[in-house]
Amino acid sequence: MKNKLMPTIVLTCICIIVALLLAVVNTITAPKIEQLQYEKEQAALAKVYPGGNNFVDISTDRLPASVTKAYTEDGGGYVFQMTVTGYKSGLIIMCGIDPDGNVTGADFIKSSETLSAEIGLGQSYIGQNSDSFEPILVSAATKTTNAYANAIKAALEAYEILADKEGK
């Protein structure tokens, strides 16, 4: 009986000790990681919305499903974060839109895809709005650029919803 129980007891004890150790390290590093993530997010927001001030996180209820985060800024513009699927799921793109509804910038936040020319796609969408929106595609088969175009379209739709709500 002892021989049968011993492996289970030893493995359980090792798991508990390792979990406790990880909890201690996590407690020490969590605030620092959170702070770094906040700074990274602010840098990304400033990149897609140059000159924007005091970005505030707002609710994404009633916005298109791919919009996972939305921010307002003091000047009346918005920044949207979209999670879309290219070759793989989890492609995160951020897009800034000024108070007139024009795209101020867009960029990849997280990607598991092999990016080459797609890195500069955000620049190509600057100045587009809901009326002038035109997807920038290499071909209909390029999944990353399609996903990028869908993300920008979702951001413009989200802007329209919020602008209607505010009566702009």
Place this chain on the structure above:
Amino acid sequence: MKNNKLSILLRGIIQENPVLILVLGTCPTLATTGNVISALSMGLAATFVLVCSNAVISALRKIIPDTVRIPCYIVIIAGFVTILQLLLQAYLPSIYDMLGVYLALIVVNCIILGRAEMFARKNPIANSVLDGLGMGLGFLVALLAMATVREVLGAGSFAGIVLPFMDEIKIPILTQAPGGYLVFGILIAVMNKLTEKRGGVKKKSFSCEGCPSAAACKGGCDVKTEEKEENVNV
């Protein structure tokens, strides 16, 4: 005694180099040797995990039952890798981003599990730590050698510092996957040549202890090996 400890430490660097002689840890070797900084980071990260896991596994070698030893080793190794991930994410985020998924993949690096199984579970703590350090340094040296060739000849820079005289003669494919395989093959060939001069790597006879088919075959491998040796002698 001192010589014995020194030989344990040095064995992993040349004689039993994990990358160039044992051909273990090929995935991170090919993936992180595009530049010297990422190779150095990966080498140091793997050395940290190797030393810590070897020490703990050696300390617990009399407590861990044989039947659950692999799950126990994996939990211990994964624990150290996660600690390293959290520390890098908090204090060296650029290195954390640079290594990406390959940092988490240290858990399944065969060098680490291999040393736990082949050395740490049979030897005292001090020797296991030295073995982990030696193997880690061997891994680091191999990664640095490969990254230096790939970055200097492929990108015309060293650790991000541009080498002006290399700019016009660089071979960009060396920084990509095919170049990685090419340099890896050449370094293995060079290492084989070097060890050949030293008398070659002796073939070891493996015991049935760690073989999953041991119960069924009853030492068949040993019998076959002996038969082959006899035939050769005849």
